[in-house]
Amino acid sequence: MSEEKTVYECADREHDAWRCRACGYIENFEADGPTENGWQFCPGCGREIIVEAVNPCPFNNDNCMCQFCETPCNNGLNCSDCAHEGKAVHDVLLCTGFDGSMEQYTENWKRKQMAKLGGGQE
Incomplete structure (x- = not known):
């Protein structure tokens, strides 16, 4: 088993499709994400799912903490700023409207x- 870790990201919220950032493995869940469904490791690459x-x-x-908010807010700095510029333009470490998981x-x-x-890796 690998000692490396990975982030799983929601690729399609409507269909509960989640993708491993490390290897690209995609899984559709009936509801919620990998950790809520008991996954601790990616079946594609074996990395521990940390977030x-x-x-x-x-x-x-x-570095954009907006991605961990359950409900996107608009407190001045969010991923829409990146989309507008066409590149990553800021680090939102914790916005005032953060309502995601503190863990x-x-x-x-x-x-x-x-x-x-x-x-670690960037």
Whole structure:
């Protein structure tokens, strides 16, 4: 089993389709995402699933915390800013309207800090 970790992102909310960012494996769930359905590891690459991105940034901006909000808000900085510019343009570490999982937020923050220190991948 791999020691590496991965983020699963919701590719199609209407059909509950989720994709592994590391290998691209896609799975449709009857409801909710991988962790709510008991998945701890990606069956495609074996990486541990550490976080679920509910509303993934279209530009793979891992620092944009908007992707972890259950209900998208518009507090000035969100993924629509990236879409408007056509690239990742900001880091939203925690917006004032954040209503997602604080556990997912914390895991994402830790992962980014380790990457900055050279202990992980970007």
